[in-house]
Amino acid sequence: MMTDGSASDRPVIDAQKVGLTFQTADGPVHALKDVNLRVLKGDFVSFIGPSGCGKTTFLRAVAALEHPTEGRLLVNGMTPEEARKRRAYGYVFQAAGLYPWRTIAGNIRLPLEIMGFSRPEQDRRVKDVLQLVELEGFGKKYPWQLSGGMQQRASIARALAFDADILLMDEPFGALDEIVRDRLNEALLKLWARTGKTIGFVTHSIPEAVYLSTRIVVMSPRPGRITDVIESPLPRERPLDIRDSAEFIAIAHRVRDGLRAGHSYDD
Amino acid sequence: MRSVGPVLAVIAVIVALxxxxxxxxxAAWVRDQAARAGTEVSFLQIVPQTMAQERPVLPAPHQVAKGLWDGVTGQAITSKRSLVxxxxxxxxxxxxxxxxxxxxGILLxxxxxxxxxxxxSVMPWAIASQTIPILAIAPMIIVVMNSIGVSGLLPKAVISAYLSFFPVVVGMVTGLRSPDAMQLDLLRTYNAGRGQTFWKLRLPASMPYLFASLKVGIAASLVGAIxxxxxxxxxxxxxxxxLQGSYYGQTIxxxxxxxxxxxxxxxxxxxVGAVQAAVLKRMGMAR
Structure with missing residues (x-):
């Protein structure tokens, strides 16, 4: 395990006054400003907001793919760079990004090969995660033989294979149709319940954010900042029809209000 | 094979032209001969004679075919007259x-x-090298290598290599850079090293580009050797x-x-195309 159990009350992600400014030809762009957030172990945190609000930038900063220019950002009590080197998280991108020259099993094996797992251990883990994302029997197929939804499930399996505690997902279902997205959301909640991972999830869909999350972080652009953090009162066990409940609608409403408030001055 | 018809039609048109x-x-040569002999030739007499000359300006297709056939099958393959x-x-x-x-090319x-x-630094030189006419540089390579005692196969191979490395460099640089930012980010999240990124991502991703370059490169190699x-x-x-043919006017x-x-x-x-198909099929990249 990458983290020590003793610090279970320590936040998994701890952002204090985090700011990130890109220097561009048109002058500085404030992608993030004064972001304060604590994510605890086992949380399912969604980041929602219009494009340019910095939600993806924040997730990438957690993954040490971007570097904050201000404030302090800790992942598992370490700098993001250290956490990345210790392979503390699995990252799921918007596109599945499977290698066309590798089978599904081969793609899932990729991080395991890089991290130096033994061959029998690789095989065992590939089998386990394929089961977890309900893709048993597809290991020998090539990516192009699978639908978009199945490819994205394979990419989630790839992120889970090395058993990092944190799963960072950047609009993983953004390119999929609504029906597939519903099924994958349901499957993701089951997976989260089974594995107990801490999940950071970027989306621009209000129902998706409300359905999945224990906490919803509403963000707004120019400069990218947090405008509201909503603790979800919904139970952890969530059937799809919970979306018709009054509670669900109330949270969705609050998210929408938050988004509208952040947006008001710019159109 | 519906394309056979059109292909044959095009070949037929080319042969006819x-x-x-x-x-x-x-025809001019036939008329000259006739004029010298003081005889008249009609068009119908000219036509067969234009196709049976020993040193025609332009040999007829069947003459070339016969020359090719004789060159390939008519001699022992060790003969100096054998095309083989x-x-x-x-x-x-x-x-x-x-x-x-x-x-x-791959190393570069x-x-x-x-x-x-x-x-x-390398790319400008590689481009500059290809703007120099190969006909100008080939004799110098032969002479220089001869003076250090290297002759025969190797100097020609060097000229071939000079022509064929370029498409490989261009194709492989493009191919090795073809993985997008997301693919590279993914490997960063695994904390993969440069070597791992190369072997697991860049090199396999470059294969289609490599083979496209090899097809150009092998044709260029042949030109270089000639x-x-x-x-x-x-x-x-x-x-x-x-060269001998042109010295002695042996157009055929x-x-x-x-x-x-x-x-x-x-x-x-x-x-090269067959190897490409086999390799890409093995890699699962052919559909």
């Missing part, structure tokens, strides 16, 4: 040069994508055969050698 051109271009003999001399230089050029491409200094044979004193090889021999070179090139490109 060729015959027409042969009649037109060779000359073809093999050229082919061996082509293959060696292609091997050297491909290896060099790997250097270029991993080293900023190489990126900025050009390399022109200044060697016309001893052996398809290039030598071309020139055309036969040209077609032999064309068939060799087509076969080489075909082989």
């Amino acid at each position: 060729w015959y027409a051109a042969a009649v037109g271009m060779n 003999y000359h073809g093999w001399i050229t082919l061996s230089a082509t293959l060696l040069g292609f091997g050297i050029g491909t290896g060099l 491409a790997v250097g270029i994508i991993h080293n900023r200094a190489m990126d900025q 050009v390399g044979e022109l200044p060697t004193g016309a001893v052996a090889g398809l290039g030598a055969r071309l 021999q020139i055309w036969a050698a040209l077609f032999a070179a064309a068939f060799v090139a087509a076969a080489l490109v075909g082989i």
